[in-house]
Amino acid sequence: MLPVLDEELRAAMLRLLNAVHRMRDDLADDTRPKSSAVAHLVRLAQEVTEAAIARDRTAGVPWSVVADCLGLGFATTRRKYGPRIAEALSRLRQRIE
Numbered sequence: 001m002l003p004v005l006d007e008e009l010r011a012a013m014l015r016l017l018n019a020v021h022r023m024r025d026d027l028a029d030d031t032r033p034k035s036s037a038v039a040h041l042v043r044l045a046q047e048v049t050e051a052a053i054a055r056d057r058t059a060g061v062p063w064s065v066v067a068d069c070l071g072l073g074f075a076t077t078r079r080k081y082g083p084r085i086a087e088a089l090s091r092l093r094q095r096i097e
Helices: 002-028 034-058 063-070 074-096
Strands: none
Touching (some): 002 034, 002 074
């Protein structure tokens, strides 16, 4: 399962990097709201974060270490990401079985 999660993380990171590259022009365009471009990047960064957490948790990284890496408290990290990561991993297991 880790190779699949590694690939999902790489794909999410590439989507973010490509969007950053494309957004350079949007940010230079004075007719477009900057918050729109930034909001899209934030959503993609959240996807990268969740892919990394799913990968780390599957590899056995404890929630306390994940929380430290994110600069959040243990309880906050587990509450915010625990259910989403569990659901995403469940869907992934069903998809690859």
